[in-house]
Amino acid sequence: MAKPRIPPANGDSPDRWEAQLRKGALEMAALASLWQGPLYGLEIIRFLESQSSLVLAEGTIYPILNRLKAEDLLAAEWVEVETGHPRKYYSLTESGRHRLRRMADAWMSFSGGLSRLLGPVLERQEIAP
Amino acid sequence: MTDNEQIASYLTALRVHLASHGVAEQDEIAREIETHIRDSVENSVLSVGAVLERLGSPQELADQYREGFLVGKASRRLSPLVLLRGSLRWSAGGLFGILAFVVGLAGYFLGVGLVLFGLIVPVWILTHRALHPPASLWTGMASALLLCLIGGLMLLLTTLFMRASLRTFQRWQSPL
Incomplete structure (x- = not known):
């Protein structure tokens, strides 16, 4: 099944609500992708594609990483690799880890509540009352 | 290419x-x-x-x-220009941004105006000393000082308001 793409921030989308929802979760997803260790930008994009349904316009992730770094939630360093060119690796800072834990707690509580609310909606096939 | x-x-x-x-x-x-x-x-x-x-x-x-x-x-700076530019960027996204920008602009104008007025009054009093009795001269000086202090306080409060507003905006941008 084809995964929906998140359009760039200024792009028009027929399903704007879903795009906004996914975009809002992207900051948390970017932090979560670094929970197990440092990754560089393209690895984060690939990680999000493989581990979640967050397939994003590639230009979206870098400004978010930049902002998270400015907020001291992420650290970044250029690392020389044997093959190829240097890459900018991102890792969670201590405050980034704390923030992510709080986000994850709030998200689980929020999504759990909404799932209960939406359960009956998904059980009924017909839309008319 | x-x-x-x-x-x-x-x-x-x-x-x-x-x-x-x-x-x-x-x-x-x-x-x-x-x-x-x-x-x-x-x-x-x-x-x-x-x-x-x-x-x-x-x-x-x-x-x-x-x-x-x-x-x-x-949100981390003190410069009125940077703060106003930040709120101007925010104002493109909604009513609260416009409100923050207008309040900030009015606060800075009023603050600068009061400080300038407070600085000009003593100069005017001193250059027109002959027109004023000594008692009113000191009252005028004290009033001018008070105007400067109120203007300075207004600039400080406006700056704090703008920074707090921009931080709030940043939190609104974040998902949680």
């Missing part, structure tokens, strides 16, 4: 749209985006043109950097 020329042209346009950032910040962003482009081409069957298309236009990409950067930077 060769691959390298396409990449160089994209990065040049990106830098132009990132003109409000410092040169070091522009270098850092351009270096990372160039790495992304080259990595994407090396690790997939995509052409440079296709990778650039997936990145979005240089202006779209720069806009995304600028929005987070300007507001984030402004």
Whole structure:
């Protein structure tokens, strides 16, 4: 099944609500992708594609990483690799880890509540009352 | 156009749209985006043109950097110009931003006006000393000092308000 793409921030989308929802979760997803260790930008994009349904316009992730770094939630360093060119690796800072834990707690509580609310909606096939 | 020329042209346009950032910040962003482009081409069957298309236009990409950067930077600064620019960026997104910008502008104008008036009054009193009895001279000086203090306090409160507003805006942008 084809995964929906998140359009760039200024792009028009027929399903704007879903795009906004996914975009809002992207900051948390970017932090979560670094929970197990440092990754560089393209690895984060690939990680999000493989581990979640967050397939994003590639230009979206870098400004978010930049902002998270400015907020001291992420650290970044250029690392020389044997093959190829240097890459900018991102890792969670201590405050980034704390923030992510709080986000994850709030998200689980929020999504759990909404799932209960939406359960009956998904059980009924017909839309008319 | 060769691959390298396409990449160089994209990065040049990106830098132009990132003109409000410092040169070091522009270098850092351009270096990372160039790495992304080259990595994407090396690790997939995509052409440079296709990778650039997936990145979005240089202006779209720069806009995304600028929005987070300007507001984030402004919320930590004291400069009225930077704070007003940050709130102006926010005002494009809604009523609260417009309100913050208008309140900030009015606060700075009023604060600067009071301080200037407070500075001008003593000069006027001293140059027209003959018109005033000694008692009213001291009252006038004290009033001028009070105006300066109120103006300064207004500038301080406006700055604190603007910083707090921009931090609130940043929190609204974050999902949680």
